Amino acid sequence: MTPRSAPTATPKAGDPAPRMRAEDRRELVLRAATRVFGERGYHGATTDAIAKAAGVSQPYVVRMFDGKEALFLEVLGRALERVSASFRQAIAELPPGASPLDRAHCIGAAYGELLSDRGLLLSLMHAFVAGADPEIGAAARSGFLQIYRLLRDEAGLSPDEVTGFLAEGMLLNTLVGLRMGLEVDDDPAAAELVQHVAPTKHALLVQLAKARTV
């Protein structure tokens, strides 16, 4: 019955407090929020669930980010930032004479890596269907267009190539959101679908689908 310790991992409930610099704590909460928003969407996620996932109290989450909406906007901004950075890095590492198709393929690989950051792409998807919300919708549109321009101008893809790329990405995101990986063992059509959308990411999609967030 050792009532002490367990300081590193899964944060204990109610207990006093592990101390930390505000900036680090902020990062921790943002990561937790990304996961929870990704799982349940903006309205479905509660500040309490986020707080529990981050191992802090609910009021702290609310005060630290000045409310739930501001927190979501911060999560959205971070997610867009990470996608942009990932694309830019892939572009910088492209071989000099790569064809548009090669370029799209390499950037797509970079996008695939983002899948492992649970919640990131799903938080984006939730923002993308929230266009009716004044604040979130505006931020989401702006972010989406920023990605579009990046692909067109910095990656040098034609508008048709960009839309083709984005379309594939949206389908991939949808499969993740659906947890389609849960069906691949039972339904041959699901296995075939996943195989054709993400040939190299089959296992990851299954793993993500089966993961539980807190």
Place this chain on the structure above:
Amino acid sequence: MTPRSAPTATPKAGDPAPRMRAEDRRELVLRAATRVFGERGYHGATTDAIAKAAGVSQPYVVRMFDGKEALFLEVLGRALERVSASFRQAIAELPPGASPLDRAHCIGAAYGELLSDRGLLLSLMHAFVAGADPEIGAAARSGFLQIYRLLRDEAGLSPDEVTGFLAEGMLLNTLVGLRMGLEVDDDPAAAELVQHVAPTKHALLVQLAKARTV
């Protein structure tokens, strides 16, 4: 200035009651629910908003469908049904010797028509990112796979053709969800994007984006 009638449209508030057969009322509520769920998602939509949109009282909505979740599942089922029916009709009307690309194009046109049913495709999208929910997720996965099989088996498309078709559809849905039509007047990139994703639906996307639900 005929002050009478207008029985079909905007229902009055609080007032006694327009009478109707339960089955018709059910249809009315389902349509309203489709719009509201499409606008705000499952968690964001309230039974009260749906009731107001349908011109009935909130308890009636809840009792008629045995709760909000059952109502959403019904909306989801109807939406999938309509998509399937629309695709099947397009397939039936195909010229005999149509190439896979032609077939996909015709079915895509049918899909485009569904855009005018405000909320239908958006309710689907919201279901597609709700895979973490036990009930909704299962229904959404099943529905998505049903569409996949329809396109593969009844439309005779190859798995790659199907995924290409679905990818385009998901991007189109995302643009609708984003209300990207709001930006086409201010941002050339938005105009270009919409133009390349839905050349023939440009005006409709703008109109949908500016529409207000209730």
Place this chain on the structure above:
DNA sequence: CCAGCTTGTAATCATTCGATTACCTCATAG
């Protein structure tokens, strides 16, 4: 040591929302 800022929590509040209950009011059959 202790003043003061930072990091955090417990307690609690006001709203909102889905659900329940009890009731009202038309239609129509006998």
Place this chain on the structure above:
DNA sequence: CTATGAGGTAATCGAATGATTACAAGCTGG
């Protein structure tokens, strides 16, 4: 007429949730 059942609402409830307030416990420089 009136009994009966279907269509529909007003009133209200309990739980959940985002926010606020007040307070506790560490660090750190003088």
